[in-house]
Amino acid sequence: MSTVGDCMRQGFKKLQEDGINCTLEWNQGNHFHEPEKRMAKASHEKPVKARKSFTKKEQIRIFMRDGFIDRYSGDRLVFPGVLCILSHIMPDVFPYQENWKTDECHQGWWKLFPSIDHVVPLAFGGTNDDANLVCTSMKRNLSKSTSTLEEIGWKLCPPGKLSDWDGLLVWFMSYVPKHPELLENVAIKRWYKICVELDVDKQLPKNK
Structure with missing residues (x-):
């Protein structure tokens, strides 16, 4: 049955590559009972909403709203610009790879870099509304x-409070x-410029 499963996964991947929105589901037991229904269930087309590409301004807004807390674990995350500085200053110690290759990119990027996720997946009827978006690690x-x-x-x-943890954003805005x-580093410059445009200093707690 592992061969059948592999073929099903390959077929599912092909459908996705062809732009067909579908869901792969597995029946429990009776694998050879009514195979035409089993196949239909495994590859039925399911319309989903388009996944939104979030701008950095939108990302920062959600990160700050959630207090740079991973909403799925409660762990503290770090503002991307800070991670960029660390990799810029210590490329051998804290390397970054633009394609996020696990054998070249430091695991700290995966564990500390904040990203935006849909709590209810779009495939299950989720929306791009703020209420369905949370901050979580890559x-x-x-x-x-x-x-x-x-x-x-x-x-x-629950979301965090910037007064308790700001993702080192206060440090970033004072250090740069x-x-x-x-600012000769493109990534650092981009994050800093957007923070200035958003006037994040006025939204951040003062240094203790």
Whole structure:
């Protein structure tokens, strides 16, 4: 049956590559009973909403709203610009790979880099509304994929407060102006510029 399963997965992948929105489901037992229905269930077309590509401004807004907390684990995450600085200053110690290759990109990027995920997957009727969006690490985002929280046994953690943890954004906004040479790095410059445009300083707690 493993060969059948592999073929089903390959067929599912092909349908996705052809732009056909579908869901792969498995029946429990009776694998050879009514195979035409089994096949139909495995590859039925299912319309889904288009996944939104979030701008960096939108990302920062959600990150700050959730207090840079991973809403699936409660762990603290770090503002992307800070991670960029670390990789810029210590490329051998904290390497970054633009395609996120696991053998070249430091695991800290996967565990600490905040991303946006749909709590209810679009494939299950979820929306792009803020209420369905949460901050989570790249690692957990990839692990959850299109599963629901119920399917994988996860719970939604409450958002954090910037007064408790700001993702080192306060540090980033004070450190970069003191080291203008960092702005020669495209990624650092992009994150800093957007923070200035959003005037995040006024939304951040003062240094303790």
